[in-house]
Amino acid sequence: MKRKYLYLLIGSIILPTLLILLCNLVIEIAARGRTYSEISEIKKNKVGLVLGTSKKLTDGSPNPYYTFRIHATVQLYEAGKIKFVLVSGDNGSIYYNEPTAFKNDLVALGIPEESIFLDYAGFRTLDSMVRAKEVFGLSEVTVISQEFHNERAIYIAQKKGLYAVGFNARDIKGSQGFKVQFREYFARVKVFLDLLLNTQPKFYGEKIEIK
Template sequence: MLSKWFLLHWKVILVSLTLGLGSILTPLALHFYVNTATNTRRYTEASQVPKQKIAIVFGAGIYPDGTPTPMLADRVDAAVELYKQGRVQKLLMTGDNSRDDYDEVSAMQHYAVTQGIPIEDITLDHAGFSTYESCYRAKEIFGIQKAVLVTQNFHLPRAIYTCKNLSVEAVGLGTPDWGSYNKTTVTRYTAREKLSVLKALWEVHISRPLPTFLGKFEGIK
């Protein structure tokens, strides 16, 4: 009876299996593609990074008291190191300031200033609500054509790929992730990144949406 049912429905079963397998393999394959495409542009030591004028530091959350989360602090620490080594001259802090009581970029600025970075060498992008929007605004609002991107290793390939396809010639400094934070947290972020890559490819190659906010040009001198 089961064999007869299978013979009658084998095409449906085959299609279902193919679609199911494809839904798993496609994100993995595209994630591999983005990693491969950015491999020569990623560094893990500040001393290895080619000199550029500007480093773009991506937001990664703040606590209710306005202090950076460990991931965000590590990103700012890495940018500070680039600055102190003379690898960059300016820092663009880009993140979420969508509410009066949530201001990632001011927290990033304050943290960098406490480590000796002159406040005049820090520019704030209050409307960097996503990697795509941060890269888009870096070019269109701040006039950035080349930059060092600073973020965790799991996020860096997508950040570089996105900026590069939005006309920002980017290399990146990746900060440690595995072994630096709770394993469950990093596993969740890494898994989510595979889906985020799909969204990024859609945005840069197909939909090209405008950021939530644009505004007037503010170039960085």
């Protein structure tokens, strides 16, 4: 009976935990040396790809992840590290439009409207990275998000034939940050499931040249 409970423990807790940790480690190693927090250290790239998120939290307060990605994008542009911005996010309904929200705030902070391109079908990080290559014709890109998100995006890009580096927007501490980081462990497992199943973006569409 004790052996039965031991096998149950291994199968239901230990093995899944090891799998989660392994997926996390593989992605961390793949992105090592390819994420940057200092403007002076990152190379120039034609396009900065900012990964979308909601502007407001569910309680109506500002989303700091959004705010910090906006600031990081402006930093890169003003430093001449990127020439164009590609905003990739969810535009799932007339009431929710991540790319347009980003664009409006980036323009308000001084980035010319003609330097900003919008990907309205970036429903997931996988979609954003694949579409950057297949729809927008990019061979390399600077991803702009928090470090944990950049690492996952870089790994996906690598597997899809797109060379990516990441510029790390400021991260969030405390309980809010912990919740997001905790979910990230499971998002990284989903990366490997998507690769195994050859999951494709929800939409492709006509090619758009950034120039």
